[in-house]
Amino acid sequence: MKIIYLTVAALVLASCSSAGRSLNKLHSTEERQLTLGIVQKEIRRGMTQAEVATALGSPNIVSKDSMGQETWIYDKFATEASYANEQGGAGLLGAVGGMAGSVLLLGVPSAHYESSSGASATTQRTLTVVIKFDTQNRVDLLNYHSSRF
Numbered sequence: 001m002k003i004i005y006l007t008v009a010a011l012v013l014a015s016c017s018s019a020g021r022s023l024n025k026l027h028s029t030e031e032r033q034l035t036l037g038i039v040q041k042e043i044r045r046g047m048t049q050a051e052v053a054t055a056l057g058s059p060n061i062v063s064k065d066s067m068g069q070e071t072w073i074y075d076k077f078a079t080e081a082s083y084a085n086e087q088g089g090a091g092l093l094g095a096v097g098g099m100a101g102s103v104l105l106l107g108v109p110s111a112h113y114e115s116s117s118g119a120s121a122t123t124q125r126t127l128t129v130v131i132k133f134d135t136q137n138r139v140d141l142l143n144y145h146s147s148r149f
Contacts, residue, residue, distance in 0.1 A: 034076050036146045039129050047139045052131060059131075070137065074129040085118035124149050 034056060042055035052072065059072035125148045132141040 034074060034127065034129075036127060036144065039127075039142075039144055043129075043131065043139065043142055045139050045142070049133060049137045052139060056129070067135070069135060069140075070133045072131045072133070074127070074131075076127045078125045080123045080125065081120065082122075083118060083120040 039056070043052060047055075049070070049072075056074060060075045061073040063071050063073075065071070126146065128145045130141075130143045131139055134140040
């Protein structure tokens with residue numbers, strides 16, 4: 001019986017560490033995220049295009065006006081999903097040495113009840129950053145808009 005408990009504990013621990021390794025491989029945890037705080041902290045008037053690219057990465061859209069001045073647009077959106085799940089149950093087993101949830105053990109019937117319930121929520125976030133450069137390719141104007149719904 002002790003061996004069974006140790007085996008189950010080892011399997012649970014192995015699955016937890018495997019889930020942790022999988023989470024670390026997600027691209028969203030490997031990349032630097034573009035946030036309003038980073039934009040406000042890093043971007044200043046007079047910065048070069050190279051400095052902006054280092055701070056924020058590549059823009060989504062680059063355009064030029066009639067005077068040849070570039071405008072960079074960073075348009076990001078994210079969907080955050082969260083969920084909670086609860087499980088509960090009760091079991092009654094009519095024989096020694098069986099496991100809860102078995103239907104029939106050594107000809108002795110058992111009963112098992114299990115239920116689960118849960119809830120989920122989804123939130124959308126957007127961040128649009130517009131950076132206009134002057135004729136020397138330095139930041140002239142910075143505008144941004146952030147929303148959550």
